[in-house]
Amino acid sequence: MAKRPEHATLYDFRDLDIMFKLGEAVNGHDRGVTTADVADMLGFEEGETRAVGIRLAWMRRYGMVAFDENERLWSLSSGGDRVRKAHIRAPQLRAVEAMPDEAAVELMAHVTSRFQRGEAMLAHMLRREFLFGTKRR
Numbered sequence: 001m002a003k004r005p006e007h008a009t010l011y012d013f014r015d016l017d018i019m020f021k022l023g024e025a026v027n028g029h030d031r032g033v034t035t036a037d038v039a040d041m042l043g044f045e046e047g048e049t050r051a052v053g054i055r056l057a058w059m060r061r062y063g064m065v066a067f068d069e070n071e072r073l074w075s076l077s078s079g080g081d082r083v084r085k086a087h088i089r090a091p092q093l094r095a096v097e098a099m100p101d102e103a104a105v106e107l108m109a110h111v112t113s114r115f116q117r118g119e120a121m122l123a124h125m126l127r128r129e130f131l132f133g134t135k136r137r
Helices: 015-027 035-041 050-061 078-085 090-098 101-117 120-133
Strands: 065-068 073-076
Touching (some): 015 050, 015 073, 015 078, 015 120, 050 065, 073 078, 078 120
Antiparallel strands (some): 065 073
């Protein structure tokens, strides 16, 4: 039996994974989904929504998700939806995978320049993806 999650921090779930689940769920609803719906999708027990609500609020602050105050429903922001829909094409991914580790340093320099010059929401996502990927194991 899989262990149920206790927290919904950046180190527990990638932003992108939450965004994929939220995007799939919203596609079946016209306006959005509740915090309880998102908590259920992430494996939380019924009634355990506080941690998920806090996480979604941070993602909202960074521009990844949107919250309808009247309906109390979550959905992807327009920028979040763009990120969810942007899939790496196979040839691009193969080129990165074939790249020697030493050359990845230059790739990281390019990524950091995009971080500095790009849209704030994307910069937050790049930073947070790096933090998730480099978490202590």
